[in-house]
Amino acid sequence: MTHIGRSFFLARKDVVGIVVLAILLVVVLPLTLDSFRLQFVGKYLTYAFVALGLVLCWGYAGILSLGQGVFFGLGGYCMAMYLKLEASSVENTKIQSTPGIPDFMDWNQITELPFFWKPFHSFPLTLVAIVAVPALFAFIIGFAMFKRRVGGVYFAIITQAIAAVLTILIVGQQGYTGGINGITDLRTLHGWDIRTDAAKTVLYFVCVALLFACILLAYYVKSSKLGRILVAMRDKEDRVRFSGYDVANFKVFVFCLAAALSAIGGAMFTLQVGFMSPSFVGIVPSIEMVIYCAVGGRLSILGAVYGTLLVNWAKTSFSESFPELWLLGLGGLFIAVVLAFPNGLAGIWQTYVAPRLGFLSGTKPTDPGAAPVAAE
Amino acid sequence: MFSDYSLTELGSIFVMQGFAGLILFSVFLLMALGLAIIFGQMGVINMAHGEFMILGAYVTYFTSQFFLNYLPSLFGIYFFIAMILAFIASGALGMAVEWLMIRHLYKRPLDTLLATWGLSLILQQVYRSVFGPREVGVELPGWMMGSLNLTDAIEVQINGLFVMGLTIAITIAVALLMYRSSWGKQVRAVVQNRTMAGAVGINTERVDRLTFGLGCGIAGVAGSAFTMIGSTGPTAGQLYIVDTFLVVVFGGAQSLIGTIASAFTISQAQSTMEFFLSGSMAKVLTLLGVIIILMLRPQGLFVIKVRR
Amino acid sequence: MSAHVISDQMNPDFALAVEGLTVSFDGFKAVDDLSFYVDQNEIRVIIGPNGAGKTTVLDLICGRTRATFGSIRFKGRELTRLKEHDIVLAGVGRKFQTPSIYDDLTVFENLEISYPKGRNVLGALTFRRDAAVRERVEEVASTIFLADRLNERAEYLSHGQKQWLEIGMLLIQDPELLMLDEPVAGMSVSERKKTAELLHTIIRDRSVIVIEHDMKFVEDIAHKVTVLHQGKILSEGPMAKVQADPKVIEVYLGH
Ligand SMILES: Nc1ncnc2c1ncn2[C@@H]1O[C@H](COP(=O)(O)OP(=O)(O)OP(=O)(O)O)[C@@H](O)[C@H]1O
Ligand SMILES: [Mg+2]
Numbered sequence: 001m002t003h004i005g006r007s008f009f010l011a012r013k014d015v016v017g018i019v020v021l022a023i024l025l026v027v028v029l030p031l032t033l034d035s036f037r038l039q040f041v042g043k044y045l046t047y048a049f050v051a052l053g054l055v056l057c058w059g060y061a062g063i064l065s066l067g068q069g070v071f072f073g074l075g076g077y078c079m080a081m082y083l084k085l086e087a088s089s090v091e092n093t094k095i096q097s098t099p100g101i102p103d104f105m106d107w108n109q110i111t112e113l114p115f116f117w118k119p120f121h122s123f124p125l126t127l128v129a130i131v132a133v134p135a136l137f138a139f140i141i142g143f144a145m146f147k148r149r150v151g152g153v154y155f156a157i158i159t160q161a162i163a164a165v166l167t168i169l170i171v172g173q174q175g176y177t178g179g180i181n182g183i184t185d186l187r188t189l190h191g192w193d194i195r196t197d198a199a200k201t202v203l204y205f206v207c208v209a210l211l212f213a214c215i216l217l218a219y220y221v222k223s224s225k226l227g228r229i230l231v232a233m234r235d236k237e238d239r240v241r242f243s244g245y246d247v248a249n250f251k252v253f254v255f256c257l258a259a260a261l262s263a264i265g266g267a268m269f270t271l272q273v274g275f276m277s278p279s280f281v282g283i284v285p286s287i288e289m290v291i292y293c294a295v296g297g298r299l300s301i302l303g304a305v306y307g308t309l310l311v312n313w314a315k316t317s318f319s320e321s322f323p324e325l326w327l328l329g330l331g332g333l334f335i336a337v338v339l340a341f342p343n344g345l346a347g348i349w350q351t352y353v354a355p356r357l358g359f360l361s362g363t364k365p366t367d368p369g370a371a372p373v374a375a376e
Numbered sequence: 377m378f379s380d381y382s383l384t385e386l387g388s389i390f391v392m393q394g395f396a397g398l399i400l401f402s403v404f405l406l407m408a409l410g411l412a413i414i415f416g417q418m419g420v421i422n423m424a425h426g427e428f429m430i431l432g433a434y435v436t437y438f439t440s441q442f443f444l445n446y447l448p449s450l451f452g453i454y455f456f457i458a459m460i461l462a463f464i465a466s467g468a469l470g471m472a473v474e475w476l477m478i479r480h481l482y483k484r485p486l487d488t489l490l491a492t493w494g495l496s497l498i499l500q501q502v503y504r505s506v507f508g509p510r511e512v513g514v515e516l517p518g519w520m521m522g523s524l525n526l527t528d529a530i531e532v533q534i535n536g537l538f539v540m541g542l543t544i545a546i547t548i549a550v551a552l553l554m555y556r557s558s559w560g561k562q563v564r565a566v567v568q569n570r571t572m573a574g575a576v577g578i579n580t581e582r583v584d585r586l587t588f589g590l591g592c593g594i595a596g597v598a599g600s601a602f603t604m605i606g607s608t609g610p611t612a613g614q615l616y617i618v619d620t621f622l623v624v625v626f627g628g629a630q631s632l633i634g635t636i637a638s639a640f641t642i643s644q645a646q647s648t649m650e651f652f653l654s655g656s657m658a659k660v661l662t663l664l665g666v667i668i669i670l671m672l673r674p675q676g677l678f679v680i681k682v683r684r
Numbered sequence: 685m686s687a688h689v690i691s692d693q694m695n696p697d698f699a700l701a702v703e704g705l706t707v708s709f710d711g712f713k714a715v716d717d718l719s720f721y722v723d724q725n726e727i728r729v730i731i732g733p734n735g736a737g738k739t740t741v742l743d744l745i746c747g748r749t750r751a752t753f754g755s756i757r758f759k760g761r762e763l764t765r766l767k768e769h770d771i772v773l774a775g776v777g778r779k780f781q782t783p784s785i786y787d788d789l790t791v792f793e794n795l796e797i798s799y800p801k802g803r804n805v806l807g808a809l810t811f812r813r814d815a816a817v818r819e820r821v822e823e824v825a826s827t828i829f830l831a832d833r834l835n836e837r838a839e840y841l842s843h844g845q846k847q848w849l850e851i852g853m854l855l856i857q858d859p860e861l862l863m864l865d866e867p868v869a870g871m872s873v874s875e876r877k878k879t880a881e882l883l884h885t886i887i888r889d890r891s892v893i894v895i896e897h898d899m900k901f902v903e904d905i906a907h908k909v910t911v912l913h914q915g916k917i918l919s920e921g922p923m924a925k926v927q928a929d930p931k932v933i934e935v936y937l938g939h
Contacts, residue, residue: 172656226808244772327501334494
């Protein structure tokens with residue numbers, strides 16, 4: 001009986017999978033890639049946080065958010081605001097008409113730091129804000145909508161509209177947000193220069209460590225009763241409700257969790273890449289993040305990481321050499337993954353590869369909720 | 377902010393902005409009509425709707441070029457022919473897409489959304505490769521140029537008036553088709569009870585295909601109308617898709633009156649605010665207003681009570 | 685006779701008191717000024733032609749549909765304004781007309797979700813599958829004849845087994861009022877017999893409302909029968925009396 005065999009929240013094949021991924025990210029890639037390429041991987045991995053959130057939110061709970069870029073961006077902007085303030089010390093900005101405020105504010109004739117920037121002088125507050133601001137925002141959206149039983153395509157469209165609104169707002173309010181260019185020219189974290197290759201390598205490993213923490217968290221949630229309730233809700237929402245659960249609360253929770261995960265990714269993005277801009281917030285990046293998750297397999301936690309890496313790797317290599325082909329390829333990917341491979345890489349792995357590698361599938365594949373999405 | 381203007385000036389501003397709003401209204405309504413049919417009747421989210429529209433715009437552009445070069449004497453009426461061609465082109469593409477893709481996904485609305493997004497990326501790239509990345513504009517026939525002066529301060533463009541007239545005509549045609557024709561009855565029968573409709577001899581697959589094609593065809597006509605007031609580029613369709621979806625959802629998905637009312641409200645709100653605020657803030661406030669109202673009243677403005 | 689007069693002389697021991705219940709969908713009254721009372725430990729069967737409003741009555745009691753007028757009191761507590769999950773917590777369990785189970789989960793997990801513990805977010809995150817849970821799930825599983833299929837995905841059960849599973853999910857909740865919408869519909873003869881047996885064992889110590897079309901089955905289990913027609917009560921009483929009622933005969937044989 002499988003349910004007795006599993007005392008800890010990870011099944012044997014999960015452990016194997018995590019270890020393989022860890023070896024890949026911690027040993028193989030750092031040893032084989034030059035630091036320039038490794039920085040790319042680091043950047044891709046920040047999107048994997050978003051994809052991870054989508055596995056829980058979309059794959060397990062059936063809630064498709066087309067606004068995950070909003071949370072990625074909010075997390076990233078929180079981090080960027082802190083770094084920008086550190087880079088805008090009075091000393092560094094003495095040529096400005098108002099020294100001590102970020103340069104773009106000065107260019108826009110703003111003479112005093114806006115109130116919502118002030119908390120970002122403090123590093124602990126920034127760390128809290130990175131997770132809390134997006135989670136709170138997700139809570140408000142989720143609470144308003146799920147309590148009124150809005151779901152499915154309506155939820156998708158409204159989250160997409162929110163992504164559009166936030167982008168327009170950030171671009172429009174140049175003086176407060178840095179506008180279309182975003183917040184750029186970030187230099188140091190607590191005096192530690194984040195622009196050097198050495199710093200970037202360190203940040204890569206920090207990012208990987210955080211990613212694994214989030215992966216474990218995702219596994220825990222998935223294997224808890226809450227994970228099974230999400231699957232049950234996706235299937236027969238009314239039955240769950242009439243078994244005594246307040247369904248909306250569970251949806252709000254998983255949406256907030258996905259938002260918080262995305263935000264961590266966003267903050268790591270800012271640190272590693274050195275800027276944050278509205279181009280990671282809007283409709284297009286948000287829906288692209290969904291495809292990372294879909295390619296990996298919407299029900300597979302580790303698949304989300306592989307899917308993200310693969311799609312981004314393809315994007316980088318194609319758009320370097322054949323930019324026209326990339327858009328066609330991406331479009332085709334959306335269609336193919338929906339029509340032909342609804343379970344993504346993980347599905348291909350499970351049906352074609354894993355059966356040949358008996359030692360990996362120690363337990364029967366009775367993964368709760370890992371019901372294959374039928375191709376038709 | 378009002379104190380800077382005199383009363384008559386304010387009056388004229390409202391009239392002119394109202395007129396600008398009416399053009400925006402026509403744009404929204406034309407796009408929303410096709411979507412309302414596809415989403416409202418079939419429950420399918422077509423993210424590539426904007427690209428179907430752009431196809432209509434390109435068809436119009438090429439028709440105008442053709443007339444300019446080969447039939448200059450008939451240039452005055454090219455637009456009407458272009459509109460028909462646009463309808464046929466977008467409609468045919470729509471039916472092909474339904475057959476290849478959409479019909480496999482009726483039970484998975486969220487997946488349709490992703491697949492049609494993919495389609496929109498592909499179409500954009502195809503337009504870019506085939507028609508070039510530049511924006512193109514059509515040449516208006518002589519009778520459509522110029523403007524009417526209602527008073528000293530108020531003038532309205534003829535092409536704008538024409539597009540409005542066209543919008544009204546298309547809306548009436550769609551209403552008649554959906555609520556008066558036997559085909560419209562079939563569509564509504566299929567929507568309400570697919571199995572039953574099938575049982576009484578309606579070819580539901582054919583109805584689906586034609587409905588989708590019709591929605592796309594109307595998008596093509598909308599694109600055609602757009603060329604009268606703006607230029608066309610490969611990515612122009614994407615600019616409007618979110619607004620249009622909000623229009624449809626805000627209007628209550630299944631009602632034509634709702635779509636019209638919501639297109640009107642949103643466009644008027646946006647264009648009036650645009651005069652006093654920057655364009656981007658007007659848009660932010662309008663969209664935000666719509667989103668908040670939708671959060672409070674998710675069923676939209678007009679809704680039919682249905683069994684859950 | 686208005687609903688008000690009845691409630692003055694109401695038996696305080698009623699488990700469920702429905703009074704003046706009305707719901708209209710765009711002017712169409714699916715349930716029309718309905719009043720009835722269910723005693724403690726009573727088995728009430730509701731019958732009536734298709735579209736009579738039987739399912740709607742259950743929907744109203746469990747909060748799935750909101751009443752336009754009227755009151756529903758369960759052990760003296762007004763249900764019409766409670767949220768669905770609060771109605772469940774008050775002790776009302778409901779089985780749907782078409783089997784409503786979680787296809788993607790195993791039989792064990794299906795039952796476990798209904799186990800009355802860890803029903804909020806935090807509780808669900810920290811829920812432990814301890815011996816008590818396992819014992820209770822296994823006990824219920826053997827009651828519903830599914831003891832040997834605990835680890836199978838529910839999708840692969842037969843139609844009848846799915847109906848049993850849903851009944852099992854209610855049992856684990858241990859509701860004081862159990863409402864079953866056509867529990868034997870679509871079952872084979874032998875499954876019907878087993879289900880009747882099952883119902884006999886589970887209805888002890890609780891009130892039950894059953895909707896059923898199968899008259900033999902109704903005769904077998906009902907204490908009292910309520911006949912609904914076009915949203916109104918046509919007749920009520922013991923099976924024999926109802927069967928002899930000319931109005932009932934006309935509705936059933938008239939078309
Ligand atoms: N939410 C709703 N909106 C509109 N009409 C409804 C709704 N719910 C029920 N009805 C209508 O109310 C009437 C009663 O339906 P109900 O499902 O309660 O009948 P029933 O007695 O359970 O029938 P059956 O024996 O077929 O299960 C039907 O005509 C149905 O169409
Ligand atoms: Mg019924």
